[in-house]
Amino acid sequence: MQCNSIERLGDTRIQVVLPDREASFRLSGNVTLEHIASTLSEISKRYFDRPVAVYVTLKRPDC
Numbered sequence: 001m002q003c004n005s006i007e008r009l010g011d012t013r014i015q016v017v018l019p020d021r022e023a024s025f026r027l028s029g030n031v032t033l034e035h036i037a038s039t040l041s042e043i044s045k046r047y048f049d050r051p052v053a054v055y056v057t058l059k060r061p062d063c
Contacts, residue, residue: 012059016043017052029059 012027014036025039036056 011057013057014039014043015055015057016047017054018047018049019052020049023047031058 012029012031013024014027015022015024023043025043027035027039040054
C-alpha cells in the first residue's frame with residue numbers, strides 16, 4: 001500500500017519511509033501521544049520491512 005505524500009503546512013501526520021516506498025497517514029489536529037503510539041503500532045503490523053525513518057509532524061496551534 002502506498003499513500004500520497006501530504007505537503008500542506010501544518011498537517012498532523014505520520015510519514016513512514018521504507019527501503020522501496022513511502023507512506024503518509026493524516027491524523028486529527030488534536031491527536032494525543034497515546035493515539036500516535038497506537039497508530040505506529042498498527043502501521044508496524046501492516047509492513048514487514050523495517051522503516052528507514054519515521055517522521056511525526058504535529059500541527060502547530062497557529063496554523
